[in-house]
Amino acid sequence: MAVKGLKTKDQHIINLANIVNSPRSILYQKEDLLAYDCDGFTIHKHLPRAVVFPKNTEEVARLVKYCHEHDLPFLARGAGTGLSGGAIPLNGEVIISLVRMKKLLSVDLENRRAVVEPGFVNLKLTNSISDKGYYYAPDPSSQYCCTIGGNVAENAGGAHCLKYGVTTNHILGLEVVMPNGEIIEIGANGIPDAPGYDLLGLLTGSEGTLGIVTKITVRILKNPEAKQTVLAYFDKVADGSQAVSDIISAGIVPAALEMMDKTAIEGVEAAAFPVGHPKDIEAVLLIEVDGISAGIDEQINEILDVCKKRNVREVKVAQDEAERGRWWANRKTGFGAMGAISPDYLVQDGVIPRSKLPIVLERINQISEEYGLRISNIFHAGDGNLHPLVLFDARIPGETEKALAAGSACLQVCADVGGTITGEHGVGIEKREEMRFVFKDEEIIAQTDIREVFNPKNLLNAGKLFPTPGRCVEIKKEMKAASTAAN
Amino acid sequence: MSVREMDIKADPSCTTNSLSNYLWSDPPDENKWADCVHCGMCLESCPTYEHTGQEQHSPRGRVHLIKSVAEGKLKVNEMFADPVFQCLDCRACTTACPADVDVGGLIEEARGQVRQAMPLTGWKGTVSKAILEGLFPHPNRLDSLGGLLKFYQKSGLQKAVRKTGLINIMPKHLVEMESIMPEIKESVRKKYKNENVIKAKGESKHEVSFLTGCVMDVMFGDINEATINVLTRNGNDVKIPKNQTCCGALHVHAGDRETGRKLAKQNIEAFQDSEKIIVNAAGCGCMLKEYPELFREEPEWHEKAEEFSKKVEDISKYLYDTGYEKPKAEINKRITYHDACHLAHGQGIRQEPRDLLLNIPGVEMVHMPNSDRCCGSAGVYNITNPEMAGAVLESKMENVPDDVEMISMGNPGCMLQMAIGVQKYGRNQQVVHTVQLLDWAYQKEDEGKEGK
Ligand SMILES: Cc1cc2nc3c(=O)[nH]c(=O)nc-3n(C[C@H](O)[C@H](O)[C@H](O)COP(=O)(O)OP(=O)(O)OC[C@H]3O[C@@H](n4cnc5c(N)ncnc54)[C@H](O)[C@@H]3O)c2cc1C
Ligand code: SF4
Ligand code: SF4
Numbered sequence: 031m032a033v034k035g036l037k038t039k040d041q042h043i044i045n046l047a048n049i050v051n052s053p054r055s056i057l058y059q060k061e062d063l064l065a066y067d068c069d070g071f072t073i074h075k076h077l078p079r080a081v082v083f084p085k086n087t088e089e090v091a092r093l094v095k096y097c098h099e100h101d102l103p104f105l106a107r108g109a110g111t112g113l114s115g116g117a118i119p120l121n122g123e124v125i126i127s128l129v130r131m132k133k134l135l136s137v138d139l140e141n142r143r144a145v146v147e148p149g150f151v152n153l154k155l156t157n158s159i160s161d162k163g164y165y166y167a168p169d170p171s172s173q174y175c176c177t178i179g180g181n182v183a184e185n186a187g188g189a190h191c192l193k194y195g196v197t198t199n200h201i202l203g204l205e206v207v208m209p210n211g212e213i214i215e216i217g218a219n220g221i222p223d224a225p226g227y228d229l230l231g232l233l234t235g236s237e238g239t240l241g242i243v244t245k246i247t248v249r250i251l252k253n254p255e256a257k258q259t260v261l262a263y264f265d266k267v268a269d270g271s272q273a274v275s276d277i278i279s280a281g282i283v284p285a286a287l288e289m290m291d292k293t294a295i296e297g298v299e300a301a302a303f304p305v306g307h308p309k310d311i312e313a314v315l316l317i318e319v320d321g322i323s324a325g326i327d328e329q330i331n332e333i334l335d336v337c338k339k340r341n342v343r344e345v346k347v348a349q350d351e352a353e354r355g356r357w358w359a360n361r362k363t364g365f366g367a368m369g370a371i372s373p374d375y376l377v378q379d380g381v382i383p384r385s386k387l388p389i390v391l392e393r394i395n396q397i398s399e400e401y402g403l404r405i406s407n408i409f410h411a412g413d414g415n416l417h418p419l420v421l422f423d424a425r426i427p428g429e430t431e432k433a434l435a436a437g438s439a440c441l442q443v444c445a446d447v448g449g450t451i452t453g454e455h456g457v458g459i460e461k462r463e464e465m466r467f468v469f470k471d472e473e474i475i476a477q478t479d480i481r482e483v484f485n486p487k488n489l490l491n492a493g494k495l496f497p498t499p500g501r502c503v504e505i506k507k508e509m510k511a512a513s514t515a516a517n
Numbered sequence: 518m519s520v521r522e523m524d525i526k527a528d529p530s531c532t533t534n535s536l537s538n539y540l541w542s543d544p545p546d547e548n549k550w551a552d553c554v555h556c557g558m559c560l561e562s563c564p565t566y567e568h569t570g571q572e573q574h575s576p577r578g579r580v581h582l583i584k585s586v587a588e589g590k591l592k593v594n595e596m597f598a599d600p601v602f603q604c605l606d607c608r609a610c611t612t613a614c615p616a617d618v619d620v621g622g623l624i625e626e627a628r629g630q631v632r633q634a635m636p637l638t639g640w641k642g643t644v645s646k647a648i649l650e651g652l653f654p655h656p657n658r659l660d661s662l663g664g665l666l667k668f669y670q671k672s673g674l675q676k677a678v679r680k681t682g683l684i685n686i687m688p689k690h691l692v693e694m695e696s697i698m699p700e701i702k703e704s705v706r707k708k709y710k711n712e713n714v715i716k717a718k719g720e721s722k723h724e725v726s727f728l729t730g731c732v733m734d735v736m737f738g739d740i741n742e743a744t745i746n747v748l749t750r751n752g753n754d755v756k757i758p759k760n761q762t763c764c765g766a767l768h769v770h771a772g773d774r775e776t777g778r779k780l781a782k783q784n785i786e787a788f789q790d791s792e793k794i795i796v797n798a799a800g801c802g803c804m805l806k807e808y809p810e811l812f813r814e815e816p817e818w819h820e821k822a823e824e825f826s827k828k829v830e831d832i833s834k835y836l837y838d839t840g841y842e843k844p845k846a847e848i849n850k851r852i853t854y855h856d857a858c859h860l861a862h863g864q865g866i867r868q869e870p871r872d873l874l875l876n877i878p879g880v881e882m883v884h885m886p887n888s889d890r891c892c893g894s895a896g897v898y899n900i901t902n903p904e905m906a907g908a909v910l911e912s913k914m915e916n917v918p919d920d921v922e923m924i925s926m927g928n929p930g931c932m933l934q935m936a937i938g939v940q941k942y943g944r945n946q947q948v949v950h951t952v953q954l955l956d957w958a959y960q961k962e963d964e965g966k967e968g969k
């Protein structure tokens with residue numbers, strides 16, 4: 031049926047509108063599109079050709095098929111909270127927004143799994159099952175808003191992933207629309223570790239370049255019997271990071287072990303959820319242990335001991351759920367809180383061996399001085415996932431470039447100490463070039479070859495995840511030539 | 518359609534002023550959007566995003582578009598007006614935003630620009646003129662039944678009221694339903710027009726001035742009476758300054774900032790000698806507290822507005838802070854509480870009204886999930902954007918627990934909207950103002966004493 035009321039003659043728009051069957055399910059005018067020119071990464075901006083809002087897998091498949099047949103670049107978008115630009119339409123893509131596919135399809139407590147549509151918001155899953163004593167473990171700080179589809183694409187992590195693992199450890203099955211419009215199911219019965227290649231693992235974290243996820247079966251967990259949360263203030267960063275290492279070496283596996291540095295503390299205290307951290311400390315640790323009630327108190331005592339040995343200035347245990355909630359809100363809104371002390375920020379996402387933290391922070395400090403930009407650090411300390419936030423003002427000429435260079439320098443530091451360039455935010459546009467810090471050209475080509483199997487026309491989310499082809503294509507040609515010569 | 522490169526690097530920096538497509542004075546404040554880091558943490562708090570899933574109808578999208586106009590990427594036109602006016606002004610995003618971005622302020626400023634660029638025409642123009650200019654600024658017009666009727670006829674509310682049967686659950690009907698309710702139909706402004714001060718019962722401890730509100734005083738005269746009763750009972754002398762007028766919230770929400778300023782000035786002068794200004798309508802209270810926003814370009818009035826706004830207090834918070842006598846009579850009711858947006862998000866008042874209710878013996882409080890989600894009333898939004906208002910109301914009503922007898926709240930606009938909701942979805946809750954319940958409890962206590 032032809033959709034009425036469109037104000038365009040663009041035949042592609044009309045055809046796409048017919049697939050979603052409503053003028054309200056497509057945006058194509060500049061004013062509306064402008065709101066989609068970036069995601070949580072604001073340094074690159076580009077207008078999409080259109081944004082479409084399918085209601086079901088069927089519509090997604092038809093949209094994709096249409097784009098595939100007509101060579102229109104396209105990409106999937108969830109809540110657009112991604113921090114590496116994965117949902118930015120660099121090539122004027124048709125954006126397929128999944129936010130209207132936001133149903134919780136089923137909950138199977140007996141087998142501890144739930145099935146959701148991709149636009150279902152992360153935190154809503156826990157909220158829907160918490161009264162029955164269950165929760166969904168991966169808890170990115172953006173969980174109030176980000177979608178589980180986006181989490182799968184980015185293999186999102188969170189504060190509690192130290193003990194419970196990241197998104198990929200909680201995905202049991204996916205329904206995916208392939209870049210040619212075909213619908214496939216992987217791990218349909220929710221049975222983990224099916225024989226054959228681990229396609230679930232490949233798709234999770236593929237940053238929306240291999241297919242569009244339209245249904246997700248996730249693992250849900252029983253709420254831990256008990257939980258204790260501790261705040262510890264350190265005068266010296268080195269002491270704080272040493273305490274982190276000591277806690278882990280003592281054999282304790284905290285559910286979460288978070289750190290913020292001085293500038294980060296200034297930000298969260300100036301923002302909407304302050305909790306009264308002292309301003310003159312160098313590091314705060316937020317530590318949570320959970321599990322069966324027996325033993326929790328001992329673990330807490332052990333943690334308190336470790337902190338004292340490392341010259342902690344003050345350490346306290348949350349008195350009730352309300353206090354615990356305030357501490358977590360303060361931490362989880364940490365990125366946005368930077369808005370209170372800086373007009374713009376660029377968040378980096380390096381991973382480092384925990385033991386290297388003091389030296390890495392020292393080097394980041396030098397980078398900050400060198401570039402004349404403040405850098406605050408929020409750190410999933412337990413698993414070594416460091417988020418340096420480069421604070422800048424895009425209105426000042428040249429500052430954006432400086433921030434990018436400073437951010438890249440931070441990642442170089444992480445790679446140099448034996449770490450890597452992304453823990454959970456993905457590569458997207460932002461860290462394409464930095465992929466070279468950790469992969470050789472041949473290794474990058476091996477990966478783009480995999481993409482080609484799924485996404486041969488490269489219409490789906492092109493230009494993300496891997497460095498711009500230029501050099502790679504050349505190398506590929508050389509490799510080909512070499513292999514033909516050898517034959 | 519060609520693809521446009523919007524890379525910000527191409528933009529000459531620091532030239533926003535010359536590129537800006539805001540052509541009138543009092544434009545959206547650059548410092549407000551500079552706080553926004555585009556993180557998206559506000560998305561799920563926004564009712565219009567919930568119902569459309571569209572970024573331009575989200576707080577982040579709105580801020581982005583408002584900024585884009587200043588950067589010369591967009592013009593102030595119909596397409597820009599749509600997201601800006603679909604906003605409910607519910608301020609839920611302000612609560613959610615970790616960076617404390619004043620989205621509400623930006624939107625009101627943007628509306629001011631839209632209204633100057635494209636004055637309203639057609640029926641919306643007529644209605645808005647009739648209500649905003651012809652009625653609200655003139656309390657005596659509102660007072661007279663004639664004015665009320667005119668307001669009804671011109672605004673289309675009459676139809677709405679008849680259709681929904683709202684008329685049946687208006688205060689008069691409540692009087693019949695609830696024997697403990699006082700029988701007052703007169704506006705307090707009329708009733709006390711010859712009294713300089715309404716004296717405290719017993720010893721006077723404080724003196725407060727009372728903003729009667731325009732709609733509040735006419736449609737909900739009984740709530741105003743209850744407010745005065747509660748204040749005087751707790752040792753407050755109450756003054757009703759004569760020259761006070763409509764707070765201007767509806768005008769400012771509609772983008773008519775000029776009338777907003779006029780009304781603000783009149784109120785600032787009318788309450789010049791007051792120490793404390795008590796308000797029982799969340800929407801008005803929030804507006805009064807935000808008067809300084811209106812005078813960013815008039816330093817002299819800005820200062821006066823600052824001083825004025827510090828004196829404004831919601832009745833529930835005032836009672837909570839200054840202490841009040843806990844009622845002794847029982848009101849055996851199951852009650853749920855709805856957080857009016859302009860109380861919870863606008864003024865950060867959540868616990869105080871709940872406390873008033875919990876302190877009434879016999880009251881059983883039932884938690885309403887998402888209690889601080891907008892009901893869709895939002896001033897005259899339910900008239901200008903009926904479809905969205907309806908969708909928002911439907912979600913709200915789904916959250917009202919089945920087995921409660923009353924829904925309590927602190928804002929007359931919400932009361933009307935919730936009453937429509939009760940009627941429309943075949944529910945049977947009574948819609949009451951928090952302060953009314955406290956007053957009823959006091960009255961019941963007194964009746965008990967007299968009975969002895
Ligand atoms: C304040 C803040 C805090 C954050 N904290 C964390 C954190 O603690 N841990 C963490 O891991 N991340 C964090 N992030 C990053 C971000 O929230 C996550 O990457 C999240 O998973 C993105 O989800 P989304 O729905 O917003 O996806 P989007 O941003 O819309 O999309 C992200 C990518 O996924 C693709 N995609 C989206 N949906 C689908 C789908 N259905 N099928 C295929 N591809 C899809 C897109 O094409 C894009 O490439 C944070 C972000 C912010 C703004
Ligand atoms: S308004 Fe606040 S919450 Fe929303 S995107 Fe901007 S900074 Fe984030
Ligand atoms: S005020 Fe309410 S409707 Fe408007 S943007 Fe904020 S949350 Fe959305």
